[in-house]
Amino acid sequence: MAEMRRRVSDAEVPGWAGGVMLGLRWVTLLVELNLMVLLGTLAGGVVLGVGPALRAGGAVAASMTAEPAPWRTFWRTWRTGFGRTNLLFAPVWVVAVLLWFDGVAVTLLDGPPRAALQVGLVLVGVWFAVVLVFWPRVTLRYDRGPGETWRFLLLVPLLGPTTSLAVLVVLGATALAVWVLPVLAVLVGVSFPLWGTGRLVDDRLDRVDAQTAAA
Numbered sequence: 001m002a003e004m005r006r007r008v009s010d011a012e013v014p015g016w017a018g019g020v021m022l023g024l025r026w027v028t029l030l031v032e033l034n035l036m037v038l039l040g041t042l043a044g045g046v047v048l049g050v051g052p053a054l055r056a057g058g059a060v061a062a063s064m065t066a067e068p069a070p071w072r073t074f075w076r077t078w079r080t081g082f083g084r085t086n087l088l089f090a091p092v093w094v095v096a097v098l099l100w101f102d103g104v105a106v107t108l109l110d111g112p113p114r115a116a117l118q119v120g121l122v123l124v125g126v127w128f129a130v131v132l133v134f135w136p137r138v139t140l141r142y143d144r145g146p147g148e149t150w151r152f153l154l155l156v157p158l159l160g161p162t163t164s165l166a167v168l169v170v171l172g173a174t175a176l177a178v179w180v181l182p183v184l185a186v187l188v189g190v191s192f193p194l195w196g197t198g199r200l201v202d203d204r205l206d207r208v209d210a211q212t213a214a215a
Contacts, residue, residue: 024203029070033191035059036074043078044086051089058136061194062202074125077140086147088139095128113187129171130164136194137201156204163204170196 056077058071065101099121106117127134132151138153157164174193178185183190 015088026064029064030188030191030195031066032056033074033187033194034186036060037073037190037194040078041076044082047093048082048086051092052082052085054089054190055085055136055139057191058140058193058198061191061198062137062140064195085139088149089135091146091150092132092135097162099125102179103197126168127157130167133171133197134169134195134201137198141205159208160204166200167197170200 037057040056041049043049056074059077060067060074063070063073068210084140090212102117102121105123106114109117132154134153138156142149142152143153171193173198174189178189
């Protein structure tokens, strides 16, 4: 399979036929990547599988059609640093649970308190969404401890507000597409955001690294 992918990747078909082949290969890989993330999540019993699956999915999405063996890359990344990855992902579960409880609390309130809590939840949810998009690429790129990693992640929306806005546009477009055509959630619901935001995040991190090196 890897050799077959390598041959297809290296093959150059001129004209519109080459474009169609590339497009089909790209769509196929998105569907495969979505399946990889699902299987990786289940392989870790969901709670211990989501973090490693997203991190490994980010590694595959970074290469996409240039990756001759995406399944091998995925599972190798999934296994590497499994414990560390879950330690770095643990705060995500904490925030998710707190947001869920706050969402329940909103339904029990009325008037101004309810409106204020709803606004707060939206702001925290948007911030958290941007942080979660950055999480796979940050944990792949840097070998830092949990404290330093999360200090950086919590500040990263402020370091690149334009990038954060672009990330939210991609997430919003994905949510709209899934709402209109629910089957997309099964096919590319996770893989498309991983791919669509990956280049944005990598470009932002490249600039951060360059600024840090120049300081």
